Amino acid sequence: MSTADFPTDPALPPEEQESPAPACVMSFNASEPSGASGLAGDIATIAAMGAHALPVVTAILLRDTAEVFDQHVLDSDTVVEQARSILEDVTITAWKVGFLGSAEGVSAVAEVLSDYPDVPLVAYLPAISWLDEEQQQSYLDAFRELVLPQTHVLVGNHKTLTDFLLPDWDADRPASPRELAVAAGQHGAEHVLVTGITLPNQFIDNVLANAQGPITGEKFERFEVNFIGAGDTLSAAIAALLSVGAEVHSAVAEALSFLDQSLDAGFRPGMGNVLPDRFFWALPPEDEDGAEAALIDPLEPLVADEPPGRPPRRMH
Template identity: 65%
Template sequence: MSPATTPVPPEDLTAEISQAPVCVLTFNASDATGAGGLSGDIATMAAMGAHALPVVTTILMRDTSEIFDQTLLDAEAVVEQARTVLEDITIVAWKVGFLGSAETIGAVAEVLSDYPDVPLVTYLPNLSWIDDEDQFQSYHDALRELVLPQTEVLVGNHKTLTDFLLPEWESERAPSVRELAVAAAEHGTRHVLVTGLQPQGKQNNQVDNILASPQGAIAGEKFDRFETSFVGAGDTLSASIAALIATGLDLPTAVAEALAFLDQALDAGFRPGMGQVIPDRFFWALPEEDADAEAGEETPDDRLSDSAPNPRHVH
């Protein structure tokens, strides 16, 4: 019998499985730029040592500047992708990104409900590019009703979460993180991670990111503000949290590690096209100094540093 067909003893198979990376199933859009969506999830989870199981929910037509349109997949096709994988592979966590339509949200929520013990990280992107008001509203209504009750942590920018969780907010004062967490809890969500906050009493050179429950803030990290715009940051952050939870970290630790990872990925970000900067999820895999630097020669980064408008390191 050839080695390729030699049966694996059960005890060896158990050892092999125990050494395999943890698996995280992610429902998200196909993004051909590689900035966000499933492309971003796959790269991020791989960088965190997890194996991504990507389920396509919709296909975005976009470049690195903006989203123009989407081509929806049939909700049954989305479910069939997930159930086929779930019958074969054990997952430890999952992530929900952009699902495309209210109908797909309902179908995905039904799959999620069959695995109530698997922690879910839900990312809420900015969907202002959707021109159809009815489509925009029905999507958010379905997400609030069907996905939030199953969500361990909801991730989003402060403005986006405010519009989603507190659409009737009329005060001149922006809602606090705790108020957002209370609003999310009314739909069944246990925690919120609010990004893009400006710390009180600080100059406009830092951003704060706070994990909170209805009882108040749990953890947070402040970082220097980048003087450039990014695409894919939210997907990177949420995917890394899901991967870190899957590896066994508790939520506050996973959030702290994910925020530090995102900051470094943005710091090493690059601009592949004419639009926004993309996070480099594999910044840690690059050598600190290349051969030219060791030889004392001017490197591309040296030449860029004099002309780059950003005070932080972005390629």
């Protein structure tokens, strides 16, 4: 049974009818305490895009804003039980897959995904450098065999995707997005969004492609700071947009624009890297002098000795 089984009652007056629920996106990802990536990043992004996240924990990462120290993987049965419990209650319209913890986790999640073949899947492949070489290889082999055949859009950094899809690449030039898409297509993935392609003059390119060639993309000016959470933000935004029926090319274009603005408004909460601000659109508007005016609740009385608010978060 799902929320779709409880339609609004036309006999009730409008003020007594429930508002329709937002589109629901299930995310399989790790939990980590910085809030930069993993489930926290997915939840913030999906909410900012106007959808509702259904988060399923696959692993717990121990990290700060600079690096990952260790991980604890959840038992596969626990991961599956989390997902199936809510899937019996709520109708979803998109999946987001992030880090699944282990090869066993990949297999368990892939089995759940296979029961809903019509729900679009956005799969993000992070650089899993915190795993040892054997763990990395088994994880990637399982991901290639079990998740890629069900993937609508595969998202990843250019180098990460090249190492994953074309491990024997030895040409003098970088692999093109189309070549990566052809390799992904051989395993069943329909589209590949390649990020972080280095361009001259301090720009990077982000290109959506399929086996026929590039479809859409957007160039970003390179930031002078290092970010964490960009890949999870981008892939979760695409999933949220697909959940409301957007075409893949328009979903990717809008998600890239959202990511660019999130990075432009990024903030550094600790001593490590900068985090995307997924709620950049909720920041106070700038006044005529370029400073951000404080938002004042008209229903809240002014207090003369109130301490000043924190400085603006924008980083230009």
